[in-house]
Amino acid sequence: MPSKSSIILEVSNLRIQRDGTVILNEVFWRVERGQHWTILGANGSGKTSLLSTLTGYLMPTAGEVAVLGQRYGESDWRELRKQIGLVSSSIRQLMADSEPALDTVVSGKYAMIDFWGTPSKADRARAMRILNQIECAYLADRPWLYLSQGERQRILIGRALMGNPRLLILDEPCAGLDPAAREHFLQFLQRLGRNKKAPTLVLVTHHVEEIMPVFSHALVIKEGHILAEGLKESVLNAEILTNAFNTPVKLTRAAGRYHLTVTGKSQSVI
Numbered sequence: 667m668p669s670k671s672s673i674i675l676e677v678s679n680l681r682i683q684r685d686g687t688v689i690l691n692e693v694f695w696r697v698e699r700g701q702h703w704t705i706l707g708a709n710g711s712g713k714t715s716l717l718s719t720l721t722g723y724l725m726p727t728a729g730e731v732a733v734l735g736q737r738y739g740e741s742d743w744r745e746l747r748k749q750i751g752l753v754s755s756s757i758r759q760l761m762a763d764s765e766p767a768l769d770t771v772v773s774g775k776y777a778m779i780d781f782w783g784t785p786s787k788a789d790r791a792r793a794m795r796i797l798n799q800i801e802c803a804y805l806a807d808r809p810w811l812y813l814s815q816g817e818r819q820r821i822l823i824g825r826a827l828m829g830n831p832r833l834l835i836l837d838e839p840c841a842g843l844d845p846a847a848r849e850h851f852l853q854f855l856q857r858l859g860r861n862k863k864a865p866t867l868v869l870v871t872h873h874v875e876e877i878m879p880v881f882s883h884a885l886v887i888k889e890g891h892i893l894a895e896g897l898k899e900s901v902l903n904a905e906i907l908t909n910a911f912n913t914p915v916k917l918t919r920a921a922g923r924y925h926l927t928v929t930g931k932s933q934s935v936i
């Protein structure tokens with residue numbers, strides 16, 4: 667049995683239902699320190715809903731959700747959110763065009779969008795260290811508007827790191843990146859995750875190619891329930907992914923990376 671402090675999050679018999687629609691059902695999931703997870707599933711399977719529950723934006727209909735030792739319903743989720751880093755397209759859209767990258771990183775300390783205050787010397791120094799860590803020191807003064815998609819993703823990770831999170835959730839961070847930018851970003855994620863002080867990573871992706879060796883575990887969702895979860899070697903196989911995507915697929919693995927090929931027609935009727 668893992669000690670309490672080593673449990674990053676625990677979801678038990680979670681059910682989410684809205685307007686008669688069951689979005690998630692019978693979800694059991696535990697993430698422990700030292701693990702990095704990836705979440706896979708077809709469009710509409712429930713990935714974002716699961717993440718929204720973890721960040722307190724979606725209320726469970728039944729079941730228990732505990733994140734970083736705080737139980738949903740008993741703790742102030744707004745406080746807890748400060749310990750969870752989140753990089754998602756919804757956050758990307760909220761950034762102010764004129765804000766320099768350094769200020770965007772600083773704003774992560776206050777879990778604020780569009781930072782209006784004057785950052786303290788110490789905050790600026792810390793943000794600069796983070797910019798170095800995310801290999802973006804050269805972007806410190808560049809406004810958000812001019813950053814490339816790949817640079818924006820890194821700056822948002824920097825912003826999340828400013829809050830010193832123990833959990834960093836990345837919801838499709840490679841969306842919109844060209845193949846080279848995507849690979850650079852993934853290599854960066856690999857280095858980040860390898861760092862002993864790194865937060866626990868949870869990556870939502872549609873592409874197995876984005877699952878870097880640093881990710882130790884995988885969770886596959888289908889139609890609101892868990893199809894498979896555990897060590898990625900036991901979860902990521904053609905049979906499970908064929909089921910998850912309702913389409914015959916072939917999965918290959920080389921040098922710790924995966925590659926998926928669709929080999930047949932979808933079995934679903936759209």
Ligand SMILES: Nc1ncnc2c1ncn2[C@@H]1O[C@H](COP(=O)(O)OP(=O)(O)OP(=O)(O)O)[C@@H](O)[C@H]1O
Pocket residue numbers: 684685687689707708709710711712713714715716
């Ligand atoms: N508030 C809501 N009320 C009713 N249905 C909802 C609500 N929120 C989500 N859903 C439905 O729940 C299902 C899961 O949605 P969710 O966004 O979690 O899927 P997803 O796996 O993240 O999909 P994608 O890969 O397309 O982003 C979808 O069918 C969606 O329409």
